[in-house]
Amino acid sequence: xxxxxxxxxxxxxxxxxxxxxxxxxxxxxxxxxxxxxxxxxxxxxxxxxxxxxxxxxxxxxxxxxxxxxxxxxxxxxxxxxxxxxxxxxxxxxxxxxxxxxxxxxxxxxxxxxxxxxxxxxxxxxxxxxxxxxxxxxxxxxxxxxxxxxxxxxxxxxxxxxxxxxxxxxxxxxxxxxxxxxxxxxxxxxxxxxxxxxxxxxxxxxxxxxxxxxxxxxxxxxxxxxxxxxxxxxxxxxxxxxxxxxxxxxxxxxxxxxxxxxxxxxxxxxxxxxxxxxxxxxxxxxxxxxxxxxxxxxxxxxxxxxxxxxxxxxxxxxxxxxxxxxxxxxxxxxxxxxxxxxxxxxxxxxxxxxxxxxxxxxxxxxxxxxxxxxxxxxxxxxxxxxxxxxxxxxxxxxxxxxxxxxxxxxxx
Numbered sequence: 001x002x003x004x005x006x007x008x009x010x011x012x013x014x015x016x017x018x019x020x021x022x023x024x025x026x027x028x029x030x031x032x033x034x035x036x037x038x039x040x041x042x043x044x045x046x047x048x049x050x051x052x053x054x055x056x057x058x059x060x061x062x063x064x065x066x067x068x069x070x071x072x073x074x075x076x077x078x079x080x081x082x083x084x085x086x087x088x089x090x091x092x093x094x095x096x097x098x099x100x101x102x103x104x105x106x107x108x109x110x111x112x113x114x115x116x117x118x119x120x121x122x123x124x125x126x127x128x129x130x131x132x133x134x135x136x137x138x139x140x141x142x143x144x145x146x147x148x149x150x151x152x153x154x155x156x157x158x159x160x161x162x163x164x165x166x167x168x169x170x171x172x173x174x175x176x177x178x179x180x181x182x183x184x185x186x187x188x189x190x191x192x193x194x195x196x197x198x199x200x201x202x203x204x205x206x207x208x209x210x211x212x213x214x215x216x217x218x219x220x221x222x223x224x225x226x227x228x229x230x231x232x233x234x235x236x237x238x239x240x241x242x243x244x245x246x247x248x249x250x251x252x253x254x255x256x257x258x259x260x261x262x263x264x265x266x267x268x269x270x271x272x273x274x275x276x277x278x279x280x281x282x283x284x285x286x287x288x289x290x291x292x293x294x295x296x297x298x299x300x301x302x303x304x305x306x307x308x309x310x311x312x313x314x315x316x317x318x319x320x321x322x323x324x325x326x327x328x329x330x331x332x333x334x335x336x337x338x339x340x341x342x343x344x345x346x347x348x349x350x351x352x353x354x355x356x357x358x359x360x361x362x363x364x365x366x367x368x369x370x371x372x373x374x375x376x377x378x379x380x381x382x383x384x385x386x387x388x389x390x391x392x393x394x395x396x397x398x399x400x401x402x403x404x405x406x407x408x409x410x411x
Contacts, residue, residue, distance in 0.1 A: 222348035
């Protein structure tokens with residue numbers, strides 16, 4: 001009988017122990033299974049809370065934009081204290097502005113609705129008799145005869161609209177709940193922002209924490225620049241719309257232009273919605289006015305999409321115009337309207353982070369971080385005074401003289 005080999009356990013059942021899994025292999029398999037289960041659970045949570053996650057993302061977006069405003073109010077008006085009061089004042093101003101804009105829409109609509117309700121019986125009688133503009137339109141299009149011949153079909157169609165109407169009401173209720181949730185979340189994020197940022201940064205060593213603060217500040221500037229650029233584009237759109245509507249004699253030109261400017265803030269569909277409303281108002285006034293308004297929006301939309309947006313966002317967000325268009329197209333394909341809303345600031349944030357990594361990997365960071373394509377990278381900044389330290393082609397007697405602050409940050 002052959003003695004067992006030293007250092008090797010005897011085989012069981014005639015099976016060599018070389019085939020038995022080692023403890024490291026078992027641990028790897030268990031770890032992989034655990035990661036798969038954790039990933040599946042995370043995907044399950046994300047899919048079932050997608051609406052809440054969307055609200056949180058939008059709240060973060062507005063909180064970052066309002067953070068500098070609250071900081072300015074706190075420093076300038078309150079002497080650097082009482083952040084809670086500064087946050088409350090800023091959000092009260094926002095509520096007042098939204099309420100004022102809503103009043104500008106509701107009051108004229110209520111007045112016109114009351115006047116239309118008073119004239120509705122006479123309009124119906126004129127339509128049935130073929131008198132007036134409505135009756136004349138119905139006579140020329142044979143719409144009245146069509147209604148009389150298809151009363152049963154129209155009645156069944158109207159009955160079938162009750163279910164979609166209930167869905168619309170449910171969607172409106174969800175939208176209002178989402179708006180309120182976003183408002184509260186943004187308020188709390190702005191109020192507790194400094195504490196959260198300080199707690200997160202304190203988890204790292206001082207040099208890394210300072211770098212995180214710098215990069216975070218630049219990312220916040222990119223979001224604020226996007227919002228300011230978007231507001232500027234909407235202001236231009238509303239102003240030009242008011243001029244065109246006033247020239248062609250459309251009533252309530254200021255109100256319609258205000259609606260067009262606000263709708264233009266919505267990515268993708270906002271400008272189209274505003275153009276449709278303005279065109280309908282133009283055709284109600286006269287066919288000539290409607291045609292002029294339609295032509296104006298066709299030309300303006302091309303200029304805004306291919307000239308105005310890339311140029312303004314290139315200055316406010318520090319993105320190349322080509323990068324702006326590519327970011328919007330990719331984000332729309334991935335996430336629809338929400339992607340269009342976040343495409344430009346996300347692209348700018350990615351640029352800020354990439355340039356910071358470049359500055360720290362290929363050269364020492366400058367006193368002012370690299371933000372925007374027109375800024376000079378740290379490597380090129382060092383080459384003005386000599387070759388880069390550690391370069392194989394640089395001369396031994398030509399070294400880069402950097403301030404103490406740079407040396408401290410790169411340590």
